[in-house]
Amino acid sequence: MAASNHYVYIVECRDGTFYTGYTTDIERRVEEHNSGTGAKYTRGRYPVKLKYQESFTSRSKAQKREYQIKQLPRRKKEELID
Secondary structure (H helix, E strand, C coil): CCCCCEEEEEEECCCCCEEEEEECCHHHHHHHHHHCCCCCCCCCCCCCEEEEEEEECCHHHHHHHHHHHHHCCHHHHHHHHC
């Protein structure tokens, strides 16, 4: 059985804010955000644009990284994206 990929991603919302999340399918997740069925935060702030992603082999590693990124100030998130 192939190892499934786990992703942490940052999208930029229509209002210029960033949303960081975790998923196993980035394309599907961005579509969900853009259809208004994604995270509560992105509802009303779509369309969103995928700005950054990282891939992990385990859910726990991805979710730890998601937490780390969410703690970063905006400036550090911008550096990560660049």
